[in-house]
Amino acid sequence: MRAAELPDGSVVVAxxxxxxxxxxxxxxxxxxxxxxxxDAVTRSLQLDDDGSVWIxxxxxxxxxxxxxxxxxxxxxxxxxxxPGLLFADHGGAIWMKDFGHPALFLVDGGVVRREAGPVRTRxxxxxxxxxxxxxxxxxxTAQEAxxxxxxxxxxxxxxxxxxxxxxxxxxxxxxxxxFEDRHDGLWVAFxxxxxxxxxxxxxxxxxxxxxxxxxxxxANRILEDSLGNVWVARENPSQLLRIVDDRIVERFxxxxxxxxxxxxxxxxxxxxxxxGEQFARINQxxxxxxxxxxxxxxxxGGSAAIQLAAGYLWFxxxxxxxxxRLDAMHQAADGNAGRTxxxxxxEWFDTxxxxxxxxxxxxxxxxxxxxxxxxxxxxxxxxxxVIDPANMPTRxxxxxxxxxxxxxxxxxxxxxxxxxxxxxxxxxxIRFTATALHIPNRVQLQYRLDGVDRDWQDVTxxxxxxxxxxxxxxxxxxxxxxxxxxxxxxxxxxxxxxQPAWYESWWFITMAVLTATAATAVTVRxxxxxxxxxxxxxxxxRFDAELGERSRIxxxxxxxxxxxxxxxxxxxxxxxxxxxxxxxxxxDSLERILTQADGALREARTMVWxxxxxxxxxxxxxxxxxxxxRSTINAETIALQFTVQxxxxxxxxxxxxxxxxxxxxAVANAVKHSGASVIRVxxxxxxxxxxLTVEDNGCGMDTVIPEPTSEGGRWGVRGMRERAEQIGxxxxxxxxxxxGTSVSVLVPLPVGTARRAT
Numbered sequence: 192m193r194a195a196e197l198p199d200g201s202v203v204v205a206x207x208x209x210x211x212x213x214x215x216x217x218x219x220x221x222x223x224x225x226x227x228x229x230d231a232v233t234r235s236l237q238l239d240d241d242g243s244v245w246i247x248x249x250x251x252x253x254x255x256x257x258x259x260x261x262x263x264x265x266x267x268x269x270x271x272x273x274p275g276l277l278f279a280d281h282g283g284a285i286w287m288k289d290f291g292h293p294a295l296f297l298v299d300g301g302v303v304r305r306e307a308g309p310v311r312t313r314x315x316x317x318x319x320x321x322x323x324x325x326x327x328x329x330x331x332t333a334q335e336a337x338x339x340x341x342x343x344x345x346x347x348x349x350x351x352x353x354x355x356x357x358x359x360x361x362x363x364x365x366x367x368x369x370f371e372d373r374h375d376g377l378w379v380a381f382x383x384x385x386x387x388x389x390x391x392x393x394x395x396x397x398x399x400x401x402x403x404x405x406x407x408x409x410a411n412r413i414l415e416d417s418l419g420n421v422w423v424a425r426e427n428p429s430q431l432l433r434i435v436d437d438r439i440v441e442r443f444x445x446x447x448x449x450x451x452x453x454x455x456x457x458x459x460x461x462x463x464x465x466x467g468e469q470f471a472r473i474n475q476x477x478x479x480x481x482x483x484x485x486x487x488x489x490x491x492g493g494s495a496a497i498q499l500a501a502g503y504l505w506f507x508x509x510x511x512x513x514x515x516r517l518d519a520m521h522q523a524a525d526g527n528a529g530r531t532x533x534x535x536x537x538e539w540f541d542t543x544x545x546x547x548x549x550x551x552x553x554x555x556x557x558x559x560x561x562x563x564x565x566x567x568x569x570x571x572x573x574x575x576x577v578i579d580p581a582n583m584p585t586r587x588x589x590x591x592x593x594x595x596x597x598x599x600x601x602x603x604x605x606x607x608x609x610x611x612x613x614x615x616x617x618x619x620x621i622r623f624t625a626t627a628l629h630i631p632n633r634v635q636l637q638y639r640l641d642g643v644d645r646d647w648q649d650v651t652x653x654x655x656x657x658x659x660x661x662x663x664x665x666x667x668x669x670x671x672x673x674x675x676x677x678x679x680x681x682x683x684x685x686x687x688x689x690q691p692a693w694y695e696s697w698w699f700i701t702m703a704v705l706t707a708t709a710a711t712a713v714t715v716r717x718x719x720x721x722x723x724x725x726x727x728x729x730x731x732x733r734f735d736a737e738l739g740e741r742s743r744i745x746x747x748x749x750x751x752x753x754x755x756x757x758x759x760x761x762x763x764x765x766x767x768x769x770x771x772x773x774x775x776x777x778x779d780s781l782e783r784i785l786t787q788a789d790g791a792l793r794e795a796r797t798m799v800w801x802x803x804x805x806x807x808x809x810x811x812x813x814x815x816x817x818x819x820x821r822s823t824i825n826a827e828t829i830a831l832q833f834t835v836q837x838x839x840x841x842x843x844x845x846x847x848x849x850x851x852x853x854x855x856x857a858v859a860n861a862v863k864h865s866g867a868s869v870i871r872v873x874x875x876x877x878x879x880x881x882x883l884t885v886e887d888n889g890c891g892m893d894t895v896i897p898e899p900t901s902e903g904g905r906w907g908v909r910g911m912r913e914r915a916e917q918i919g920x921x922x923x924x925x926x927x928x929x930x931g932t933s934v935s936v937l938v939p940l941p942v943g944t945a946r947r948a949t
Contacts, residue, residue, distance in 0.1 A: 218307025258545030268309035282333025380410035501580035547573025589680030610687035625672035663691035837876035865889025
């Protein structure tokens with residue numbers, strides 16, 4: 192291809208010897224070696240989807256990118272490189288002021304008129320006192336403007352002459368803003384020394400009545416909408432005023448500690464303004480505010496300017512130049528910001544867009560201009576920048592995102608699904624990129640590995656994501672890209688799996704679980720069998736002990752009681768025959784029988800004491816003794832204090848049975864005879880002896896009074912002492928009339944008695 196039409200309507204042609212020729216607005220521009228083309232001999236050219244022109248020359252491959260901005264400088268006909276304030280002349284030219292030069296400049300022709308050739312700059316050098324500042328231009332006549340001289344007085348420039356302006360009723364304050372309405376009224380805002388604002392009609396100045404104004408009130412901006420409403424942004428206090436027929440009909444108050452700055456009218460019913468770090472919209476009498484992410488710093492400080500063009504709200508300050516879609520702004524102002532989350536963002540412009548310096552000069556709000564042909568002008572430190580918002584080159588939507596390779600410990604993995612990585616990799620490198628031929632420098636990238644990265648990771652260096660010591664699992668790697676000022680595009684994903692080691696594989700884990708289950712089952716079964724065996728052995732031991740006890744009792748009964756009672760029976764039968772024949776002899780025989788019966792009774796008593804108490808079959812001595820004494824006083828209103836000290840010990844059955852019966856007998860005696868309200872039972876297991884003490888707070892007793900050996904079926908003190916002596920112990924009684932009784936038993940323990948903690 193030797194020629195192509197660009198998106199802005201210009202035509203480029205490849206030439207042999209003259210480089211690339213571009214025809215636009217009747218003018219032909221040449222791009223050759225001085226413009227960094229590799230060679231003046233061009234062979235072919237190709238237009239891509241991003242609007243760039245690719246050119247093959249004898250020296251290589253070049254790219255021509257059409258930038259949306261054109262920046263004019265001294266090489267383009269300007270008298271100076273850094274313009275100041277900008278005002279549109281009624282004739283289509285542009286008034287420009289350089290703060291360092293006394294002259295006023297009218298820039299015309301060339302790009303200003305969309306004509307071929309350089310711009311033409313005409314300088315108006317004012318007479319003494321010299322310096323003038325442009326305050327506004329006339330909407331009726333070309334090359335007519337309103338100026339402020341060095342004496343801070345308003346002057347009128349027309350037909351190349353400057354004359355003072357002093358209407359009737361002029362307050363004499365310093366003018367700050369000048370604006371002509373459609374009815375030839377000249378609106379003037381004065382400084383904050385009580386000047387306020389007003390309008391000149393028919394040669395007479397009229398101050399606008401303002402009930403909320405103060406002596407320091409002043410207006411920083413005045414404009415008129417298509418319906419004839421005049422809008423005034425007033426300070427001290429800050430309000431936005433709508434004026435009809437020179438009367439205030441509506442007031443709007445800004446957010447706290449903010450003011451209304453800059454205003455632009457959209458259509459006939461909507462006004463946009465700057466309010467602190469936000470944009471403010473007034474529509475049908477309702478004030479709404481919109482915050483755009485990333486714009487707060489640029490709007491802060493009162494030096495920003497706004498313009499409306501081609502469906503966008505443009506903003507500029509000493510921090511940058513950008514724009515926001517108006518439809519998204521309206522949605523946000525209507526309370527539907529959630530629906531426009533993807534479109535409510537600022538699109539910034541920089542040097543890649545043709546701006547030599549992407550910011551306003553001096554941060555002055557009058558450094559922007561919207562001319563009648565729809566173009567926007569910006570006074571920047573790098574020159575006068577112009578853009579046609581309605582015919583901007585198409586920006587690429589989103590870069591093309593690619594995942595290039597996956598390396599595991601230096602070995603490249605195949606990207607063919609599924610991607611499988613050997614177990615326990617020390618390092619995994621995932622390389623990715625995003626291609627954008629238009630402006631590659633604006634590409635933004637983020638990546639994220641699900642399950643590893645908590646949030647998206649910004650790419651600031653090489654386009655590679657590195658992960659170490661990833662465990663065996665399935666992963667999904669995601670990467671997304673977008674152009675600066677846009678929103679993230681669609682994600683590109685890569686699913687991969689890190690293989691488990693042999694001991695992490697499902698079959699090994701399954702076998703391990705089955706083996707552990709089987710081992711547990713065998714262990715449980717063995718434990719159950721052992722417990723069952725021990726329980727059976729205990730039952731058998733108890734059965735054998737009980738059977739042995741029964742056998743012993745049977746033998747004792749046979750050898751003692753039965754034989755004794757048999758002898759008594761035979762003797763009684765013999766006495767029966769002697770009673771009538773020999774009474775004296777019968778009496779002697781009965782005496783012997785009574786003695787024999789008393790001996791049998793003592794033997795029976797001994798056997799009863801030797802029988803093991805049944806309570807000790809299920810409990811140890813401490814538990815059995817506590818249960819026995821509590822049962823003894825169960826129906827009585829007596830408090831029991833039962834304590835055990837030391838390590839509990841298993842002792843011979845005779846010792847445990849004797850201590851149990853002595854304790855129960857002592858408690859029973861106290862319940863029955865002492866009248867006590869408290870009984871204390873203390874069982875102490877010492878290292879070499881065991882002691883039992885039963886105390887009461889009853890009436891006491893006389894320890895020297897003989898006590899029967901048996902009363903009511905219970906053994907008395909003498910019997911308790913005898914039984915204590917039989918197991919090698921000693922029983923003592925300490926009692927005083929009226930102060931209670933204490934019965935104590937101390938029994939030494941055989942060596943090797945088993946103990947356990949209590």
